[in-house]
Amino acid sequence: MKYSAFTEDHHAARRAIRKFVDAEIAPHVEEWERQEYFPDWVFPRMGDLGFLSLRYPEEYGGAGGDYFMGLVLGEEMARCGAGGLPMAVAVQTDMATPPIMQFGTEEQKKKYLIPALRGRKVASLGITEPNAGSDVASIETRAVRDGDHWVINGRKIFITNGLRADFITLVAKTDPGLGYNGVSLFLVDRGTPGFTVTRKLKKLGMRSSDTAELLFEDCRVPGENLLGVENRGFHQIMWELQGERLIGAAGAVAAAQKTFEEALLYARARMQFGKPLVRFQVIAHRLAGMATELEAARALVYSTARKFAAGEYPVKEISMAKLVGGQVSHRISDAALQIYGGYGYMMEYGVQRAWRDSRLNRIGGGTDEIMKEVIAKTLGI
């Protein structure tokens, strides 16, 4: 279906990304999932094809596209057959780099943003800590000014791209007495003394993406690595989280759409009691319900994206889209697995991966419960 927000440019980008995903990504995801790592050539290749910079200005090597270009990328990557790589790409394009574009100096854009958009530097985003997940304001990682440097101490967990990232967009406390108003952002290079990757984490799903725990011990970074305004980091990152959540919702719905299409094909082909599964009304109704949920979730994502792209800050709708996208993707993959029966439980069928991967959509980037908290607040509750 065509939505008015998509122009011929968006359709052309969608076709190009789908062709790339079908030819160069999808045939390998099985292997990358097994290895729990995708190869390092993927980002430079995507950078060369211009896919990592679709919605960034031309002066930074981008294509100058709008927010919907990023959404198209998220949707098409989600169709590759595994959630891990699309998540890694989304961290690069929509989580770790937008704050540099928005708040960075020209030097920071030259050093970090441009190479990231070309796929030559891998980026990660460090918010979550062992003692601070949903409660971002309670982070304990501390940055203390020492002459013209900052000294960082703390620990980050669940960091996507954490193993391979060349730099991290790091959230740290600069004035613990000020709560939300005492948080700042920093750009920290891999290899900076005191910055170590302490372990690679084993995950239920999203396995081709690497997730790490990081440690900062008296890690000294130059003053110019402060990103944006000192003590405004919480507000800067909260703005960034909105765009991330919407792209995440779009990807979740797109991946669920693919899972649904495959389940429909399976139900047409699988014969039991002398007829294909789709001829059993309970299965037909299940598929009809799945198609309806997908359509409703996608409509909410698109209408919210239109507002966001037009410069509005629709926090309520973004939280709703993230909540619905995550829940629908989880329900669709579970319903699809049921349609596959015992085959769905076997590792040789992709639906088990969709089921495992989609579970994260209700946790990462803000849990269902936190989305409901935000929505409740916007309702004045």
Ligand SMILES: Cc1cc2nc3c(=O)[nH]c(=O)nc-3n(C[C@H](O)[C@H](O)[C@H](O)COP(=O)(O)OP(=O)(O)OC[C@H]3O[C@@H](n4cnc5c(N)ncnc54)[C@H](O)[C@@H]3O)c2cc1C
């Ligand atoms: C695979 C993966 C990749 C990730 N990538 C990144 C990354 O790149 N960078 C990064 O910074 N983080 C990343 N995260 C972290 C992710 O955003 C957090 O896991 C998430 O925000 C939840 O935090 P938590 O895990 O500490 O759970 P907690 O905050 O401990 O929550 C536990 C449970 O309590 C509920 N809960 C908490 N507070 C409330 C409340 N006030 N009311 C009701 N219920 C509540 C939660 O909803 C949840 O169900 C990643 C996580 C995973 C699993």
